[in-house]
Amino acid sequence: MLYTQTLEKLSALRLDGMVQALEEQRRQSAITELDFEARLALLVERQWLWKENRSLSRRLQSAQFKISGSLEDIDYRHPRGLKRAQIEQLRASQWIAEHRNCLITGPTGAGKTYLACALGHAACRDGHRTVYYYAPKLFRALQAAQADGSFLSLLKKLTRAPLLIIDDLGIASVVGKQYRDLLEILDDRQGQGATLITSQFPVQQWHEIIADPTVADAILDRLVHNAYRIELKGESLRKHNGESPSNPTPSDP
Secondary structure, eight states: OHHHHHHHHHHHTTOHHHHHHHHHHHTOGGGGGSOHHHHHHHHHHHHHHHHHHHHHHHHHHHHTOSSOOOGGGOOOOSSSSOOHHHHHHHHTOHHHHTTOEEEEEOOTTSSHHHHHHHHHHHHHHTTOOEEEEEHHHHHHHHHHHHHHTOHHHHHHHHHHOSEEEEESTTSSOOOHHHHHHHHHHHHHHTTTOEEEEEESSOGGGHHHHHOOHHHHHHHHHHHSTTEEEEEOOSSOHHHHTTOBTTBOOTTOO
C-alpha cells in the first residue's frame, strides 16, 4: 500500500523518471546490495535524464528542421571546401551563447541544409531553443502574419529564439517590403541571439538579391561582421551518391 501511494505521489509531482526507475529497482534482486544513498542517487539520475530527454524532444519538435542531421555524420572526404576545424569551432554551440552568426554558402547539393540542420540539432542538444525556416516559407509566414494581425507575435517568436536558421535565402523572388521585415527581425536579434543563414549565392551577391541598397547594407551589417563563414564549392554530393531525378536525397551530409 505504501509503495502504491509513493508511486501516485511521484506521478502527481510529475517525477515520471523516478517512477520508472523505482519500478525497475523493485524487479532487481541485487539492488538490495546498494545502500539508501546509492539507490536514491540512481533515482535522481534517472529523473534528471528523463527531464533532459523530454526537453530535447520538445526543442527538436518545435524547431521543425527540414531534415535530421548530425555533426558526427558529416563527410569531410568529398572535395567541397568543408574543413573539420570549421565545424569544431561551432560544435560546442559557444557561438550561440555569444550571439554570433553563421553564413553557409555554396551550390545546390553541396550540403548546406544538412549542415544547418546538424548545427541546429547540436544547439538543441546543448539546450538552445531553435527555430528553422526555409526562406520562402518564412517570407510567406511574414506576409500572412501582416494580413491576419499576428505579425508582432511572430516577430516576438523569431526574436526570442536563441538560434534562428533561415535556409536557402535568395532561392525565390521577394518583394522589397519583406526584406525590410527581415531587417527588423535581425535588428531585434542583435545581441539577443544567433542567426544561421544558408544561400546558393555568395555573400557578395546578396546586394543583388535584396535589390534595395540601403536595406541590403543594413542586413549585411547585422550579419557579417561577427559571422562564421562556411563557403562550400564543387559538384553536388547527389551526383556522387548516384541520385536520380526520381529518387532525390536532400539530406546529403
